[in-house]
Amino acid sequence: MKEITTSYSISSKLKNKKYVIVPQKEFIIPEYLNNYKNQFAKAFGELGKDNYLKDGRSFRYRRFQYFYFLPESGKIVAYAKTPYYQPAEINKYAGDLDRKFESLNSKIISSPFLQELIRFDFQQLPISEEDKSHSWMVDIHQIRTVATAVESGEATPEGIHHDENDFVWIHLISRENVTGGSNDIYNNEQKLLESCTLSKNMDSIVFWDPKVMHAVTSMHPKDHTRNAIRDVVLICFTHCPDLEPPTGNPILDYIEIKANINPPALVKQSF
Secondary structure (H helix, E strand, C coil), X not given: CCCCECCCCHHHHHHHHCEEEECHHHCECCHHHHHHHHHHHHHHHHCEECCCCHHHCCCEEEEEEEEEEECCCCEEEECCCCCECCCCCCCCCCCCCCECCECCCXXXXXXXXXXXXXXXXXXXXXXXXXXXXXXXXXXXXXXXXXXCCCCCECCCCCXXXXXXXXXXXXXXXXXXXXXXXXXXXXXXXXXXXXXXXXXXXXXXXXXXXXXXXXXXXXEEECCCCCCXXXXXXXXXXXXXXXXXXXXXXXXXXXXXXXXXXXXXCCCCECC
């Protein structure tokens, strides 16, 4: 077995509920990926500071990359290093900014664990065969949130929000010395539907993003003599039938990306 698999009915649950909490135990990860998975986790110690936090705060570190994905062939290709963009109506905290984060490092871009996780995540989405034949944009966010004795950690300083993608996966990589940091899920009227705490490596949530909203509560250290650390990877899918493959030119790639992210195409349900 080369692929990540599951016996959990994620697609049908997502179709009905619009979000699914997927515990670690539901992921069947082949043994050959274990070393790559460990390398992926270690890479969170190499993230750059998020320079777009307000009031001089410093609780978040990250890397980011856009990818071109053709589901039929399984082709996954990284775009050149580009900024990350969200409109202000989506992100009131840091919208309408070309946010420049460090790219994923080359070993992570080519990591068999990440590549298989992208394919697995996509296979769980309740979409039509037609949409599966189209190109998709994937944005990958490695995010470390840190809390100290004097500063809380805010994974979502923008509050309750959409991410502007069609589907969003959140996979917990590590959680150390953390109290708080729970994921809250809301309907589009911002009524709380469910709250959960991702606590084990690969505890995960997937959202049908236009249909639900989400946020993460403030986090603090249990032991105030040590920092609290929460590492997650976000794998976000946007249906882009007209998306062109990467050129290798950062300017041309970013023009292509911005032409396809606002608004995302509406995907067809599989029923």
